[in-house]
Amino acid sequence: MTSYLKRCIELIKMFLSAKTTATLTRRDNMTNFRRVSPKCPKCSGNQTYDILPQLPNELEDEIYLEELFYNGVSIGNTTYHCRTCNYTWKKYKGRKPYRDIKRIYCGIGGYPGPYYNVEINVDKRQVKHKTSLPEVNDIKIVGNLVTDKEIQWLLSQLYKCDLLNWAEEYFKPVLDGTSWNVRIEYSSYCEIKTGSNFFPEKWDEFTEAVSKISSGDFG
Structure with a gap:
């Protein structure tokens, strides 16, 4: 089985699970798609998340999977936001x-x-x-x-x-x-x-x- 088909199956299973499990919250849906976000370089806080370009004004770990599933989703984004001090930064800066x-x-x-x-x-x-x-x-x-x-x-x-x-x-x-x-x-x-x-x-x-x-x- 190709990696593409495996990924399709993984996403479809998660989508169906989110649709059929009544106790599943919006936050739970995207959690398995998260990557570990770094500490905030400004305040050293750990309450950080990576910003989804498709929905830049919403917390990635609180987005309902159905909102993105059919339109495309990016995983492991490199623009981060700190909930503690509201600082936003990118993984790489400059040339x-x-x-x-x-x-x-x-x-x-x-x-x-x-x-x-x-x-x-x-x-x-x-x-x-x-x-x-x-x-x-x-x-x-x-x-x-x-x-x-x-x-x-x-x-x-x-x-x-x-x-x-x-x-x-x-x-x-x-x-x-x-x-x-x-x-x-x-x-x-x-x-x-x-x-x-x-x-x-x-x-x-x-x-x-x-x-x-x-x-x-x-x-």
Whole structure:
């Protein structure tokens, strides 16, 4: 079973449970979708939550799942709010974190294809673009070197897309459709963003930047 189907089943079960359990509160519904929020950098309080871009003015752990289920939901968001002092902040701030990126892997596709995968090695200035059509067993891989100026342009575009502050997962329960993933590697750790039929706000700008740097289709 694919990870996408597993996720569909997980969300559907939770949705049905929320609809059929009379004692389930609005707060309970989103709790299992929460990620651990960090301490407030202003007051060091622990009463924090991550803000849902789809419903920015409501507490994420008090949102009823049905409000988001069919329209798409993002999980593991990176904009936080402190209930104690009302301070709001993002996980990443400014351009400096983008200069720490070592590699980026991204992929997108849906049945029956095509599927696109792009690997960007920032340090070596190497870009690899892969197109695959599983139905006809056709795979095309193109690699090229890019200039330092082009890499700096890419990092600037990623900053404008707010890539590092994307949520961990974007989900909309649609069979088939389009799945995507972005893996960002640093010196000692990595971050992974994934989605199924639901996308970050700046997704189009991101795909345009990836297409341009890789000289191939992406999206």
